[in-house]
Amino acid sequence: MQVLSTLAILPTLALGAVLPAALQSGTKIIKRDSWGGSVSLGPTKSDIINAVTTLIPGTAPSTQNGELFLWPGMSNSTGDLIQTTMESWASNAWCGATTGQWCVRASIFGSFGQLDGTGSPVSGDDQVRIEYNLLSDDNTWVQTVTNAVTGAALSNYSYPAGPYMTGYGTGTECDDDCTGTVAAQFYLNTTITLREADTTFGDTIATGAGATYTGLSSSEGGKVWTIATISVPAMGSETAVASSTSTATAHATPVATTVAVAEESSTVATSIPAAASGAASSGQQSQQHQGHQGQKGHQGQSGSGEQECF
Ligand SMILES: *[C@@H]1O[C@H](CO)[C@@H](O)[C@H](O)[C@H]1NC(C)=O
Numbered sequence: 001m002q003v004l005s006t007l008a009i010l011p012t013l014a015l016g017a018v019l020p021a022a023l024q025s026g027t028k029i030i031k032r033d034s035w036g037g038s039v040s041l042g043p044t045k046s047d048i049i050n051a052v053t054t055l056i057p058g059t060a061p062s063t064q065n066g067e068l069f070l071w072p073g074m075s076n077s078t079g080d081l082i083q084t085t086m087e088s089w090a091s092n093a094w095c096g097a098t099t100g101q102w103c104v105r106a107s108i109f110g111s112f113g114q115l116d117g118t119g120s121p122v123s124g125d126d127q128v129r130i131e132y133n134l135l136s137d138d139n140t141w142v143q144t145v146t147n148a149v150t151g152a153a154l155s156n157y158s159y160p161a162g163p164y165m166t167g168y169g170t171g172t173e174c175d176d177d178c179t180g181t182v183a184a185q186f187y188l189n190t191t192i193t194l195r196e197a198d199t200t201f202g203d204t205i206a207t208g209a210g211a212t213y214t215g216l217s218s219s220e221g222g223k224v225w226t227i228a229t230i231s232v233p234a235m236g237s238e239t240a241v242a243s244s245t246s247t248a249t250a251h252a253t254p255v256a257t258t259v260a261v262a263e264e265s266s267t268v269a270t271s272i273p274a275a276a277s278g279a280a281s282s283g284q285q286s287q288q289h290q291g292h293q294g295q296k297g298h299q300g301q302s303g304s305g306e307q308e309c310f
């Protein structure tokens, strides 16, 4: 089922601001859904036309109680959400992964629900290059996922999401009492290219729940922004986890590429903190990750959060 009201699909980015707030308020980790560390940028006064990062995801949990997602996401917080995602489900066999491996697939979330490229297995020490590129038609976004070392194609997806992307950020998303990350994640050489220079874009950077970064710099007068490293700790400590509130999100059911059609798909409730750095942030946004074939009945929570501007 796809419950995707307008509010329920609000994209998620700029996690940094809300997570510290949640921790400071004494929020305990009592909700089903929680968040690991994050680093985000936005909104830019311009718009993003290209973004590249190389994600080293760390070993996936050997067993999975819920669903765990790692991603760099890009959006304007109300429109389509571009989000290539590392996924850990109770079984990751749908993409051919073995114990300790992730499945990666390019995905986009919008009013249409969730659309995905095919999934591929990824090992913890793999370097996964994730590029989001706006084509010269100024409308089509191409997600290209490759092994940065071998060049092997892992997933891709193209969709006419339009020239509206203003924020970019990482997420470590723990749904349905997930088994959290057991290793740190690293995003290397994250490079965001804007349409026009925005010398203040770097000022919008925000971190949450123990994530750190090094080497924030810009070139071409503020048109190209680079973060040398983003480090997200494993979710083993309280400081590395923030509970989420409010609206739901869900990742769409991955359908095994080597198998026929899923008999049933289900939504998975998730919540995404969506505070925008530098923006008034009072709500959470949502998306829904659909479960893969064979996943049963994680009923999505309907979202009611307010959207963020960033
Ligand atoms: C956000 O993106 C959507 C398209 O996904 C667009 O319709 C909307 O106008 C954009 N909002 C802003 C504030 O740019």
Ligand SMILES: *[C@@H]1O[C@H](CO)[C@@H](O)[C@H](O)[C@H]1NC(C)=O
Pocket: 117, 118, 153, 155, 156, 157
């Ligand atoms: C994109 O993925 C499809 C499978 O979904 C594959 O057939 C195609 O070769 C890929 N394209 C690129 C450029 O990797």
Ligand SMILES: *[C@@H]1O[C@H](CO)[C@@H](O)[C@H](O)[C@H]1NC(C)=O
Pocket: 052, 189, 191
């Ligand atoms: C960093 O990424 C950019 C954009 O993909 C690329 O042009 C550059 O060569 C990379 N630098 C390093 C040191 O890998």
